[in-house]
Amino acid sequence: MNDTPGNERCPRCGGAYVRRARRRSQVEVLLSALYVYPYRCQLCTHRFSAFKFGVRYTRHSSEHREYDRLKVRFPVTCWKEERLFEASATTVSMGGCSLTTLSEIPLEVGQVVRLSLKPTHTESLIDVEAAAVRWARRDLETEFAVNPRLMPSESRVVPRQMVGLEFLRFGPAEEERFRRFVRSLLVAQQQER
Ligand SMILES: [Zn+2]
Numbered sequence: 001m002n003d004t005p006g007n008e009r010c011p012r013c014g015g016a017y018v019r020r021a022r023r024r025s026q027v028e029v030l031l032s033a034l035y036v037y038p039y040r041c042q043l044c045t046h047r048f049s050a051f052k053f054g055v056r057y058t059r060h061s062s063e064h065r066e067y068d069r070l071k072v073r074f075p076v077t078c079w080k081e082e083r084l085f086e087a088s089a090t091t092v093s094m095g096g097c098s099l100t101t102l103s104e105i106p107l108e109v110g111q112v113v114r115l116s117l118k119p120t121h122t123e124s125l126i127d128v129e130a131a132a133v134r135w136a137r138r139d140l141e142t143e144f145a146v147n148p149r150l151m152p153s154e155s156r157v158v159p160r161q162m163v164g165l166e167f168l169r170f171g172p173a174e175e176e177r178f179r180r181f182v183r184s185l186l187v188a189q190q191q192e193r
Contacts, residue, residue, distance in 0.1 A: 008050060010041035017042040017186045020057060021066050040066045042186060043179055045094050067093030070185040072119065079114040080105055089117065094182055096131065096166040100139075107136050107163045115165070119181045126178050127171035135164040 008018045021040040023029050028038055028049075035053050040046075047066075069091040076087045076099055085103035097117075107113070115128040139160035170178065 008039060008052075010039075010044060010046055011048055012046040013041060013044040015041055015043045015183075017068075017183070019066065019068055021047055042068055042094060043183055067095045068186070068189075069093055069098070070182065070189065072185070074117065074119045076118065077116040077125075078103075080107065080111065089119075090162075092119075092182065092185070094167075094179065096134070096164065098162065098164045100160055100162050102160055107133050107161060109133050109136055112168070113165070117178070119178075123177065123181075126174045126181075128167050128169070128174070129171055130168040131165040132168055133163050134166050137162055 009016055010018055018039045018041055021038040023032055023038060031037075031049065035055060036049050036051050037055075037057070038047060038049050041048075070093060072089050072092050074089050076089050076097075078085055078087055078099070078101070083105055085101060085105050087099040087101035087103065089097050090100055091098045097115075101107075111133045112130050113133070115131050117126040117128065119126065139162060
């Protein structure tokens, strides 16, 4: 069973990008026996329940995610307190993003950082005023810090950090611009299917 039955629409924004959400309470578990399931709008983030008579979902790992993680590749500047470093976004959703970085500034679960996203060449930066680290790990494979003036043997090995961030607060007009970007990714993803 597909996670997003095509005819499901968000009652708040009318958008067609809706994903089944995880059940949060005993009540929701009971309701699902009566074909009432929770959903999450991938654009306006509204969570709602809908009656889907006769629809039975099989349980699988993606049930634990509220948002589709959309694959991306674009530069991100991060600030941890006053220290700045560069990273690269690997996935995004309205709820957050994952990044990879060769920065030696350690990022740990629970820390809050500020981000500037640069998703396209045409648009200006999108500021995320606060994002919380939800998971972090260091790559077992290490990468060499590239310095063309050094011989490979002289280059330092820098472990790559990968982190998952939850967006807590956007700048005032930034959330709407980011939503437009996410919508374009969702449209592109749907056309690929
Ligand atoms: Zn919506």
